Amino acid sequence: MTATDLPTDVEALIGVGQYEQDGEFPVERGYIWTSCASVENGNPLFWDDDLAAKLTGGPIAMPTMLSLWFRPHHWAPGRTEQALPLQVHFDLKERFDLPEAVMTDNTIVFYEPVRPGDRLRTRQVLQSVSAPKTTKLGTGRFWVIDVEYRNQDGELVGIESYTGFGYRRGAS
Amino acid sequence: MSAATDSLTVDQVTVGQALPPLSCDVTATTIVLGALAARDWRPMHHDHDFAVNRNGTRDIFMNTPxxxxxxxxxxxxxxxPKGRLGRMTFRMKGSVFPGDTMVLAGTVTEVGTDGAGCGWATVDVELTVGGDIKTTCSARLALPMTDDDNPWTRTGDQWQP
Structure with missing residues (x-):
């Protein structure tokens, strides 16, 4: 579909960074080791500092831990509410009045390694919204949302790309 | 080069090559440890009663991260250790529960070199339980071109994941 088929307020959001957020805590090694232990990952990059210095210029986190650094503490003093992860997804459900949604694909692209002590920052970018489509689930729209992660130096460390389908059951 | 840095080089990899399968007997500890390691506090990953009576699943189940x-x-x-992940795409088809024996099995589907001279292998991996596919993953993994090469040194335009 062409961009002009979209409502202008939605079209205006495409390619625009939203919900910029700092991680609640710096990247730390305890979580790296716990994550390795959870899957019995013996990659020496995460356990042997001399090897990490030689290959990666120092310790790094498992690349697949990318989103972990933005999951909030289970409790924090004085906290009232916070933006949902993938808030743009929920915004689109509401904007198009689509009560149901599923995520169909999830792609992660890895750039600069994440290192202990890094303070990461994230933002959500709507990449596309389809014309109305009917699937076996119902009628709705597909959308692609990128979640970008950068370190304290502004270097891109990764992008998670989610394809969602918001829909209304039984509509045709 | 020490044994610890031994890594596949791209010339050792061919399309159609099968990776050795990995089998894991999943327990409740596997699920809970994995969820908490990923800072995922949602109850369907640690609370049996919630998973069964609220989510309608047969037990707690493994989270995506x-x-x-x-x-x-x-x-x-x-x-x-020189293997460097560039990209992973997942598709979830079913859940993994305590008591399952999950098996990961992968096949190389592409091997090549990018414009910056970095070697790459694409590997399609299936996570199965009892032969049923639960998750598929297609991964693009950078591999050294030679024993002296190291994909981790690539940055900026030299890293094209």
Whole structure:
């Protein structure tokens, strides 16, 4: 579909960074080791500092831990509410009045390694919204949302790309 | 080069090559440890009663970030520490529960070199339980061109994941 088929307020959001957020805590090694232990990952990059210095210029986190650094503490003093992860997804459900949604694909692209002590920052970018489509689930729209992660130096460390389908059951 | 840095080089990899399968007997501890390691506090990953009576699943089940970590471990067990993940795409088809024996099995589907001279292998991995596919993952993994090469040194335009 062409961009002009979209409502202008939605079209205006495409390619625009939203919900910029700092991680609640710096990247730390305890979580790296716990994550390795959870899957019995013996990659020496995460356990042997001399090897990490030689290959990666120092310790790094498992690349697949990318989103972990933005999951909030289970409790924090004085906290009232916070933006949902993938808030743009929920915004689109509401904007198009689509009560149901599923995520169909999830792609992660890895750039600069994440290192202990890094303070990461994230933002959500709507990449596309389809014309109305009917699937076996119902009628709705597909959308692609990128979640970008950068370190304290502004270097891109990764992008998670989610394809969602918001829909209304039984509509045709 | 020490044994610890031994890694596959791209010339040792061919399309159609099968990776050695990895089998894991999943317990409640596997699920809970994986969820908490990923800072995922949602109850369906640690509270049996919630999972069964609120979510309608047969038990607590493995969360997506922990599955990603299993795929990463599987791929770098094969490649060695110089193997550097560039990209992973998942498709979830079913859940993994305590008592399941999950098996990860991968096949190389592409091998090549990019414009910056970096070697790459694409590996399609299936996570199955009892032969049923629960998750599929297609991963693009950078591999050294030679024993002296190291994909981790690539940055900026030299890293094209």
């Amino acid at each position: 922990n599955q990603a970590a299993w795929f990463e471990r599987y791929l770098t067990d094969w490649s060695g």
